[in-house]
Amino acid sequence: MQSYPPLAQHLVDEMRARAAAEPARAVAFQGAPGAYSHQAVREVAPEGLPLPCFSFEDALAAVQDGLAALAVIPVENSLHGRVADVHFLLPESGLFVTGEHYVKVEHCLLGAPGASLAEVREAISHPQALGQCRKRLRALGVRPTSFADTAAAAAAVGGEGDPSVAAIASRLAGELYGNSLLVEGLQDADHNRTRFLLLARTPRDLGRVEGPVKTTLAFEVKNVPAALFKALGGFATNGINLTRLESHLRGGAFTAAEFLIDIEGRPQDAHVARALEELAFHSKWVRLLGSYPMVPPEVAAP
Known part of the structure; x- marks a missing residue:
């Protein structure tokens, strides 16, 4: 998969157009609209313009090329450890870490419109999300399958309409793509949180920062x-x-x-x-x- 599912693509196009008009307000993130990275952008930059990017490299490149002022990138999760590839992408990017942010991750099992939990045989999502829900999936007898990101998985499930396939994603993603909400709080532990780093082309001025x-x-x-x-x-x-x-x-x-x-x-x-x-x-x-x-x-x- 090298593109967004159709249900997500029109939202991506709209968000990219708004960000292109005002790159100084654009904040790049990896994933489709409704991803947890999108949630992080909304929390750290409520006045910003979220810019969805297909990969972490694309999100970092958007800042490098001046298409966005900031990138918000996940680096580690309290349940499933570090986010793959980010550990070597950060030093290579030439960008500066200017902040950190924590998002409480509450996964939902999202089905096709009208689907029921009894019909689900497979769950698709980003490997991080699958790892954070592995015990619950095993208990439900649902087979995990890797996908590009959580929200894109919800869009794919919502658009394809196969009741045997569900997605693990946020409630926001389910609302955006019309999924059936089958299970809330699917994660294996309530303390499930992801740490994000904020990256920019220039270092942060800490002259007036007084805390740790x-x-x-x-x-x-x-x-x-x-x-x-x-x-x-x-x-x-x-x-x-x-x-x-x-x-x-x-x-x-x-x-x-x-x-x-x-x-x-x-x-x-x-x-x-x-x-x-x-x-x-x-x-x-x-x-x-x-x-x-x-x-x-x-x-x-x-």
Whole structure:
């Protein structure tokens, strides 16, 4: 699948036309209208113009090319872990992280118009959504099948009319595409939340920001014993909290790994600067991706 289902395409065309007329207000997201990324855009930029993009690369490219001022990209979920591919797309994009946002994800099982739960044999959705509902799907005896994104799946089910196929998506998607609401709260746990990062062409000015700040950065360790221990040691000795740490390999070699981390603090803070200096000494390269206000833990996971 390299395009949107017909039910979604006309909404995509309308939204793209509005965004093209005012790119300074456009906010790019991956997925069809009604996706959780669309919900995130509406929450972080209520006056913005949502710009649907088929892939994460397309959403980032929209900002790179000046078609949008901002992109809102999911990076991790409390139930199913990191969002695939984003960990290496962010450092490559050349964009800056300017904020974070958390969305409470409440999945619905959406059928074709007039369908019933007893008829459903297959559920289509984005792999993240399928993973977040895997136990409930197994209990219902429904087979999971990967699809481009949650809202596009709802549009496909609504347009094709096969009662044996349902979609996992938001209630908003079901309303947009005329699906039958078969099950609400399909996710395996109530704490299901997705963290999104906001990305722009220029870094955020934190001059007047007074609360806690996070910094996101990427680095590659040297291929030597205890490389990661040495690289991260400066954060421990300087009392800096790491809130996220993930690794990946690149280039077909199973040697030195690249890491994406979030820390509490600004690069200009003396203790952070010392830790970053030590990190650089023990790494092949370090890339600062942006600093931004930290969402308080009680808001991120109430």
